[in-house]
Amino acid sequence: MKYPNGVKQIKTDDNHIHYDNRGMTLERDLNDTNAFYIDSEKAFIYKKPTPIQITKVDYPTRAKTVIREAFFKEPSTTDYNGIYRGHYIDFEAKETNSATSFPLNNINDHQIRHIRNVYSAGGICFLVVRFKKFNTTYILMAKDFLDFLDHNDRKSIPKTYFDEVGHKIKEKYIPRLDYLEVIDDVLGGI
Amino acid sequence: MKYPNGVKQIKTDDNHIHYDNRGMTLERDLNDTNAFYIDSEKAFIYKKPTPIQITKVDYPTRAKTVIREAFFKEPSTTDYNGIYRGHYIDFEAKETNSATSFPLNNINDHQIRHIRNVYSAGGICFLVVRFKKFNTTYILMAKDFLDFLDHNDRKSIPKTYFDEVGHKIKEKYIPRLDYLEVIDDVLGGI
Numbered sequence: 001m002k003y004p005n006g007v008k009q010i011k012t013d014d015n016h017i018h019y020d021n022r023g024m025t026l027e028r029d030l031n032d033t034n035a036f037y038i039d040s041e042k043a044f045i046y047k048k049p050t051p052i053q054i055t056k057v058d059y060p061t062r063a064k065t066v067i068r069e070a071f072f073k074e075p076s077t078t079d080y081n082g083i084y085r086g087h088y089i090d091f092e093a094k095e096t097n098s099a100t101s102f103p104l105n106n107i108n109d110h111q112i113r114h115i116r117n118v119y120s121a122g123g124i125c126f127l128v129v130r131f132k133k134f135n136t137t138y139i140l141m142a143k144d145f146l147d148f149l150d151h152n153d154r155k156s157i158p159k160t161y162f163d164e165v166g167h168k169i170k171e172k173y174i175p176r177l178d179y180l181e182v183i184d185d186v187l188g189g190i
Numbered sequence: 191m192k193y194p195n196g197v198k199q200i201k202t203d204d205n206h207i208h209y210d211n212r213g214m215t216l217e218r219d220l221n222d223t224n225a226f227y228i229d230s231e232k233a234f235i236y237k238k239p240t241p242i243q244i245t246k247v248d249y250p251t252r253a254k255t256v257i258r259e260a261f262f263k264e265p266s267t268t269d270y271n272g273i274y275r276g277h278y279i280d281f282e283a284k285e286t287n288s289a290t291s292f293p294l295n296n297i298n299d300h301q302i303r304h305i306r307n308v309y310s311a312g313g314i315c316f317l318v319v320r321f322k323k324f325n326t327t328y329i330l331m332a333k334d335f336l337d338f339l340d341h342n343d344r345k346s347i348p349k350t351y352f353d354e355v356g357h358k359i360k361e362k363y364i365p366r367l368d369y370l371e372v373i374d375d376v377l378g379g380i
Contacts, residue, residue: 067260086312088278122276
């Protein structure tokens with residue numbers, strides 16, 4: 001809904017910012033799945049709040065502080081992390097409209113460094129990438145993602161690479177996107 | 191710096207919101223320490239961005255989005271998490287002005303539940319509490335924190351409890367607050 005002065009009302013749900021529907025569906029699916037994991041005490045994985053640079057704050061009353069000016073910041077780590085069976089879990093989730101490849105400008109240099117670090121430190125690290133045209137969601141393990149980066153100069157990862165070395169996440173009713181089932185398979189039932 | 195209309199300019203540094211100096215010193219010490227750990231590839235632990243509910247966004251140009259109205263939200267997890275030698279690390283950091291006890295209203299029910307969950311799942315979980323009057327900073331392991339909650343109706347944890355079952359963090363030059371040294375000791379050099 002657009003207002004005359006160019007201010008746009010947006011909806012948020014717990015911890016998550018949605019505007020222009022960007023990344024909305026995958027994010028919602030993951031949030032629902034994580035809520036299911038938490039309720040069933042299977043894993044404790046959360047989306048981090050969106051990083052924001054706050055520049056003006058208003059204190060109309062002691063009780064209520066209002067942020068009057070702030071800016072979105074580039075994230076320096078991935079969006080999701082937590083614990084699963086004692087293991088550190090860390091991943092980034094992205095959707096793409098492309099039918100043929102995943103554009104690498106979706107993931108910034110800080111995030112790539114973070115993925116390298118977590119992988120080296122022994123964490124379970126991966127990307128969750130949805131090709132919206134096919135409604136197909138893949139896990140690409142950090143090892144395979146970094147292998148691609150280290151052996152290619154391409155600006156995108158072809159969908160065929162996901163088909164070859166990625167792992168499809170089956171959509172279910174509950175939980176919506178059972179990515180830990182895939183992680184169990186990949187890691188041989190940790 | 192106060193402006194006539196009650197809007198106050200605040201400083202932020204990477205990922206962190208400071209106003210009224212609340213929790214500033216301990217937070218800065220931990221950020222410096224975490225930056226040192228990351229640089230030396232010892233551990234990858236970050237402060238989560240402050241959770242915010244965004245209600246109005248302005249798009250003056252395609253390039254720059256400005257948040258015009260937002261509110262601070264209660265955190266549902268702890269402030270810091272990450273990975274250390276393959277282990278999931280999770281903690282909350284608080285300062286208190288009290289000379290005698292740590293008020294439990296510093297930590298909300300969601301956070302206590304999160305600490306229980308992480309502890310049960312085998313994560314390394316703890317509080318970092320600074321008694322400002324003494325400039326003394328303790329680690330209180332989740333087990334000892336939860337033990338206290340489960341066996342007391344008090345609204346605060348006496349400082350004597352920190353002296354008995356907590357672990358003092360020695361202040362150094364670099365890193366400022368080497369809390370992983372304490373964690374190594376407590377866990378017998380994981």
